Amino acid sequence: xxxxxxxxxxxxxxxxxxxxxxxxxxxxxxxxxxxxxxxxxxxxxxxxxxxxxxxxxxxxxxxxxxxxxxxxxxxxxxxxxxxxxxxxxxxxxxxxxxxxxxxxxxxxxxxxxxxxxxxxxxxxxxxxxxxxxxxxxxxxxxxxxxxxxxxxxxxxxxxxxxxxxxxxxxxxxxxxxxxxxxxxxxxxxxxxxxxxxxxxxxxxxxxxxxxxxxxxxxxxxxxxxxxxxxxxxxxxxxxxxxxxxxxxxxxxxxxxxxxxxxxxxxxxxxxxxxxxxxxxxxxxxxxxxxxxxxxxxxxxxxxxxxxxxxxxxxxxxxxxxxxxxxxxxxxxxxxxxxxxxxxxxxxxxxxxxxxxxxxxxxxxxxxxxxxxxxxxxxxxxxxxxxxxxxxxxxxxxxxxxxxxxxxxxxxxxxxxxxxxxxxxxxxxxxxxxxxxxxxxxxxxxxxxxxxxxxxxxxxxxxxxxxxxxxxxxxxxxxxxxxxxxxxxxxxxxxxx
Numbered sequence: 001x002x003x004x005x006x007x008x009x010x011x012x013x014x015x016x017x018x019x020x021x022x023x024x025x026x027x028x029x030x031x032x033x034x035x036x037x038x039x040x041x042x043x044x045x046x047x048x049x050x051x052x053x054x055x056x057x058x059x060x061x062x063x064x065x066x067x068x069x070x071x072x073x074x075x076x077x078x079x080x081x082x083x084x085x086x087x088x089x090x091x092x093x094x095x096x097x098x099x100x101x102x103x104x105x106x107x108x109x110x111x112x113x114x115x116x117x118x119x120x121x122x123x124x125x126x127x128x129x130x131x132x133x134x135x136x137x138x139x140x141x142x143x144x145x146x147x148x149x150x151x152x153x154x155x156x157x158x159x160x161x162x163x164x165x166x167x168x169x170x171x172x173x174x175x176x177x178x179x180x181x182x183x184x185x186x187x188x189x190x191x192x193x194x195x196x197x198x199x200x201x202x203x204x205x206x207x208x209x210x211x212x213x214x215x216x217x218x219x220x221x222x223x224x225x226x227x228x229x230x231x232x233x234x235x236x237x238x239x240x241x242x243x244x245x246x247x248x249x250x251x252x253x254x255x256x257x258x259x260x261x262x263x264x265x266x267x268x269x270x271x272x273x274x275x276x277x278x279x280x281x282x283x284x285x286x287x288x289x290x291x292x293x294x295x296x297x298x299x300x301x302x303x304x305x306x307x308x309x310x311x312x313x314x315x316x317x318x319x320x321x322x323x324x325x326x327x328x329x330x331x332x333x334x335x336x337x338x339x340x341x342x343x344x345x346x347x348x349x350x351x352x353x354x355x356x357x358x359x360x361x362x363x364x365x366x367x368x369x370x371x372x373x374x375x376x377x378x379x380x381x382x383x384x385x386x387x388x389x390x391x392x393x394x395x396x397x398x399x400x401x402x403x404x405x406x407x408x409x410x411x412x413x414x415x416x417x418x419x420x421x422x423x424x425x426x427x428x429x430x431x432x433x434x435x436x437x438x439x440x441x442x443x444x445x446x447x448x449x450x451x452x453x454x455x456x457x458x459x460x461x462x463x464x465x466x467x468x469x470x471x472x473x474x475x476x477x478x479x480x481x482x483x484x485x486x487x488x489x490x491x492x493x494x495x496x
Contacts, residue, residue, distance in 0.1 A: 004406040009081045011413045016084060017056060020045065024053040028063065028076040035071050059113035061200065083203055085409065085483055090206050094154060100135055101145040104128065106154065106201070114158035114200040117146055117176060118192035122185045139181050147173055153205045158198040169202065208244050211491055215306055219287060223279055226269040230276050233260040234288070238301050247495060251291050251298035285309045304495040308394075311492040314485060315397060319368055326351050327359045331392070334369060339389040360390065367400055368392070395496065398489050405486040409479060416475045423468045426461055433457065 006029055013022040027042045028034060039050050054074055057063035062081055065074050087110050095103035104124045109115055115123075121142045128137040149155045150171050157170040174194040181192050212235050220228030237256055238249035257277070261270055269276060277299065280288045287306045292298035312335065320328035330349050334340055337348075346356040363369040374387045420427065437453055457465075 002403055002406070004403055004410060005078065005082075008406045008410040008413070009078055011410055012081055012084050013062075015413065015417070017053075020049055021053045021056055024050055025057060025062070025076055025081070028074060029078070033066070033068070033073040033075040035068070035073050039074070056113075061113060080203070085479070086206075086487075089210070089480065089483070090201065093206065093209065094149070098148055098152070098154075099145065100133070101128075101142055102149055102154075105142070105146055105149060109155060109199060109201055114198040116192075116194050116196075116198055117143075117174065118181050118184060118194050120199070121146060121176075121181055125185050139178050139185070143176055143178065143181075150199075153202050155199045156202040158200040204244075210487060211303075214310065214488060214491070215287060215303075218285065218306075218310060219280065222283060222285060223276070226266060226272075227276055227280060229264055229266050229269055230257075230261065230273070231280070231287070233257065233264065234299070234301055236260065245494075247302070247304035248289075249301040249303075251300055253294075253298050254296035257299070307488070307492045307495050310488060311394070311398060314488055315368075315401065318401065319363070322366075323359065323362060326355065327363060330356065330359055331363060331368060334390050334392055339372070339391045341387065341389060345390065364390070368397055370396070395493075398492055402486065402489050402493070405482055405489065408482050409486075412475050412479050412482070416472055419468055419472055419475075423465070426457075426465050426468070429457060429461075430465060 009029065010022055010026055013025050023043050023045065024039060027039050031038070031042070036047065036050055036054070039045075040047055043050065045053075054063060057076075058065065058074075060080075061077065063074050063076055065072050067073075090110070091103055091107055094106045101124065104127055105120055108120045108123050108127075112120075121139060124142055125137045125139060128135050146155075150173055153169075153171060155171075157172070159170070174197050177191075177193040180190050183190050184192060212232070215235065216228045216231050219231040234252065234257065237252045237260055241252070242249040254277075258273060261273055277288070277297075281290050281299070285306065286302060286309060289300050289302055290297060291300045316328050316332060316335075319331045326349070329351070330345055333345060333349050337344070340348075342357065342360060345360055346353045349356055351359070360369065364371060369390050370393050372389045372391060374389060376385045376387065433453055433456055437450060440449060440453070
């Protein structure tokens, strides 16, 4: 892993778990699999602190362990550390798919790493009870919501032992005792029928759903909403006959596509299904291919090619934002021609020679273009002629942009930390005022008393605080947008 990825991981761990856990993870990142003794020698931390840190990291799925000759060795899972940035997206996705109760249950599981079903239900019940929302806490409803999360494979059983970890994902629900869960909520320590059956988040399922969302939204933007609905149905049919992460799906018959579309309330799509299939098939994005004519036609979803085309589009947009539309035109031209000389770029791009040369070498300097030297020999006595051809190494450019994403995310986190720490006094003052106001409201305070508390913060402080909160909010939105780009690029690398 690169230096910037390492710095980003440490920043994430520091923000979520503190400096001690971060220092233990840092040592594992530097040296790979290590026993506790070597971690202690490098970090100079007490054994108890190291063990506590490793417990936290293991519980959240950030560290794995294996039995070696000299004892147990621990290693950091960098990919899972980076997934922490995506937790808010997971929570929002579940909220939109399954409702508010599912959102709160998932949040509990993410906060705990792994947890029993009864404990998650009990904690969510108490949270709903204390929250000012309109939700009414109910153990049977929360049990149903937990089962819904498991049914959709957002949660899976956590297999702790080394032998069990190689087994397939387990989604078998235990037989929960609702009366026992109610007693646990009241404060009794009682077995609810799921002792030592722990659940954790199935990150692979979320990654799969986000991947599908990208494909569907891309088709919706290129054609229309009906095409997006058709693409969703094609992906559902793909999963019935193909493994989730295959490059291309097995053939899907037209008869099955028609049957699936009839179940969706979309009259225009049913009426013009053949035309929509032809449009998606003939589109330059190449998401769909016709692979046979039997049964009215057979179609295959090409995930590998889809993410290649989406990545090209993303890179073109990045070049346009950084260097302008003329540079993007040159980048697109080199992409289409694969190998091209400088003179040809000047002629075909329809840009003045001097400007075209400047932009081409700017892209070359920034590693968006690469150059290949070809020597062509003529007669033995004649001098050797050399050609310089520009081309794009897509994998190289994608890896470079992934590093740029890491760098941008790290800078955002540092800036957010700076904004919060430099305005800590005002933020703490506002929190104290909010707490005091809430307490007084509960005790029936008058409007005059509440107004007095509101006046504790001066207008200039309120204005400054509002600016800080807006900056932090913008940084949060930017972080999510950069993570979207990072996700798409990592999907390309996963298929290629």
